[in-house]
Amino acid sequence: MQSPSLKREATAGQSKATITSLDRVVVIGVLLINAHTWGLNSSYAVFLAYYLRSGTIEGASPLGFAFVGGLSISISMLVSPLATWFIGRFGTATTLRIGVVLEAVSFIGASFSSHIWHLLLSQGLCFGLGLGFCFTSTVGVVPQWFTKRRSFANSVATCGSGFGGLTYSLATNAMISNLGLAWAFRILAILAFVVNGACSLIVRDRNKAVGAVHIPFHKDLFKRFEFWLFLGWGFFSLLSYVIVVFSITDYAQSVGFTASQGSLAAAIFNLPK
Structure with a gap:
């Protein structure tokens, strides 16, 4: 008959093996989610260049198109x-799945857009909500599964945004050129829904195990000078990032490159990310 101590050791060993097998799955899941949220967001550079030159959206100005991309990030x-x-x-x-649905709906809505306010509601507001729900749901999950090599695991999961930006900057231009704007959006909606939806089934948190506390708004942080410095760094770094990532494709075309070369420039820009 097995002693209680041996039973506890066996249970602990099984639990550790389960965690070891799940941590890699979680990292891959978050990587794919980043690729199909932040990576897809980077493809707006290709959409923006197309909007500015095609005239398919009525009542729109370059500032209005720029506002669509900025709105998605800010939301x-x-x-x-x-x-x-x-x-x-x-x-x-549940929170992640809400984001998955919102992101897919945003692309479907954008595929039927003919006026700038359609894009503001779909590709701007709705996509921003989906991106925010997906990102907030997963940003703290990976560190919960690691006590060693936590930074490396985070870096692997985060590189999904660069991989997605590289892939979808090229793919979006190809889809627009061969299938048209509407179907490019619909294909992206299907891809985002299928991949992110599948990942929402395999990504697991350990909130109860680690005693995570979720505070929606911690106003006391605003009393700390270091926090204001951190906010300033985040504000200016994100501001410069958004300007470059959304304008690089159109700039490349404005100086004489083709649409394919412009999307390649955006893809290369996203690669190190």
């Missing part, structure tokens, strides 16, 4: 307190 950041509350109230999986 994704502003919605984080709400997404954090959802995580604490309904769990990581």
Whole structure:
């Protein structure tokens, strides 16, 4: 008959093996989610260049198109307190799936857009909400599964955004050229929904195990000078990033490159990310 101590050791060994097998799955899942959120967001550079030259959107100015891209990024950041509350109230999986649905709906809506306000609601507001819910749900998951090589695991998961930006900058231009704008959006919607939806089934958090506390808005942080410095760094670094990532394709075309070469420039820019 097996002693209680041996049973506990066997149970602990099985638990450790389970965690070891799941941590890699979680990293891959978050990598794919980053590729199909931040990576897809980077493809707006290709859409922007197309909008500026095609005239398919009525009543739009270059500033209006730029505002669509800026709106998606800003909404994704502003919605984080709400997404954090959802995580604490309904769990990581449910919050992530809300983001998956919103992102897919945003691309489907954009495929039928004919006026600038259609894009503002779909590719701007709705996509920003989806991006924010997906990102907030997964940003803290990977570190929960590691005590060693945590930084390396985070870096692998984060590189999904660069991989997605590289892939979809090239793919989006090819789809627009061969299938048209509407079907490019619809294909991206299907890809995002299928991949992110599948990942929402395999990504697991350890909130209960690590005692995670989700505070939607911590106002006391605003009393700390270091926090304001951190906010300033985030503001200016993201500002410069957005300007380059969304304008590089159009700039390349404006100086004489083709649409394919412009999308390649955007892809190369996303690669180191």
